[in-house]
Amino acid sequence: MDNSKYKSDAxxxxxxxxxxxxxxxxxxxxxxxGLPGTGKTHFSKKLSKRLPFVILESDVLRRVLNxxxxxxxxxxxxxxxxxxxxxxxxxxxxxxxxVDATNLTEKHRRHFYDIADRLGIKLTIVYLTATEQVxxxxxxxxxxxxxxxSDAGWKVYLRMRKSVDKIKRKHYSVDTSLDYENIPDEIVxxxxxx
Numbered sequence: 785m786d787n788s789k790y791k792s793d794a795x796x797x798x799x800x801x802x803x804x805x806x807x808x809x810x811x812x813x814x815x816x817x818g819l820p821g822t823g824k825t826h827f828s829k830k831l832s833k834r835l836p837f838v839i840l841e842s843d844v845l846r847r848v849l850n851x852x853x854x855x856x857x858x859x860x861x862x863x864x865x866x867x868x869x870x871x872x873x874x875x876x877x878x879x880x881x882x883v884d885a886t887n888l889t890e891k892h893r894r895h896f897y898d899i900a901d902r903l904g905i906k907l908t909i910v911y912l913t914a915t916e917q918v919x920x921x922x923x924x925x926x927x928x929x930x931x932x933x934s935d936a937g938w939k940v941y942l943r944m945r946k947s948v949d950k951i952k953r954k955h956y957s958v959d960t961s962l963d964y965e966n967i968p969d970e971i972v973x974x975x976x977x978x
Contacts, residue, residue, distance in 0.1 A: 793849055793866035794873065797840075800848045805836035807878030811905055812975055813871070814880075815896050817887040818912035819948070820941045821919035821926070823960035827912060828884040831967050835975055838874055840867055842885035864895070872899045880975075889949045897953065908975055909955035918961035 814831065816824045828839050846853050846863050853859060867883070874881050887893045893909075900907035914922070919941060956971055 790862070790865045790869055793862060794869035797845050797848055797866055797870045798873065800845070801838060804838055804874075804879055808836075808880060809878065811875050811878050811880045813875060813896065813900050813905060813907050814882045814975065815887060815893065815907060815909045816882060816884050816912065817893065817909065817951070819886065819888070819919065819945055821922040822912040822914045823922075823964060824884045824886075824912055826964065827910070827958070827960065827967065828882045830965070831882060831972075834967060834972055835880065837880045837882045839882045839884055840871060840874075842867065842883075845870075864892070868895050868899065871896065872903070875899065875903055875905060886944065888944060888947050890952060891949075893951065906975075907953070908971065909951060909953055910971060911951055911955050911957050913957065913959050914961035915959075 814828075814837065816828050818824050825841055825843075828837075828841065831837065832839055842863065845867060846855075846859075849863055849866065850859060864885075867885075871881055871883060883896060885892075887896070897907065923941060956968065958968060958971075
């Protein structure tokens with residue numbers, strides 16, 4: 785594996801983040817997981833308004849590395865290797881980080897588990913769900929409005945839902961079809977007490 789290539793990619797992603805919030809003594813990592821249309825980006829932005837986080841939104845970062853993405857395995861492997869390096873670097877600098885990506889399998893989540901374990905920092909995992917009707921409405925609206933970085937539509941949702949692994953670590957499950965606007969206080973409280 786050519787680590788210099790991935791380090792270069794991570795540097796490009798870092799430069800794309802713009803102004804970062806102040807570093808803190810005890811940074812935390814929040815891993816937001818869920819199928820397309822469950823509200824990961826909306827949730828992440830809401831959370832970052834309450835607490836100072838750097839959001840690593842995989843759909844945005846993918847387009848930084850590849851303006852015309854094709855979402856194939858080599859492209860995704862390159863992207864997420866760079867995101868893992870970027871995430872760890874930000875945490876080492878003392879920045880709190882939210883990772884906004886589907887992360888549907890333990891194989892993919894394990895990279896973030898390992899980063900948190902290696903650095904000895906708190907990891908909060910939030911798994912978002914929504915009813916299929918709500919997801920379909922959101923994805924249809926997203927496609928119609930064209931105001932998103934994500935290319936995932938209903939067909940992608942249907943394909944991806946077959947690959948969801950149970951999260952084996954302590955996590956929060958939030959049904960965003962019930963409440964799309966509020967971050968559950970227990971999640972904010974857990975993060976703030978660190």
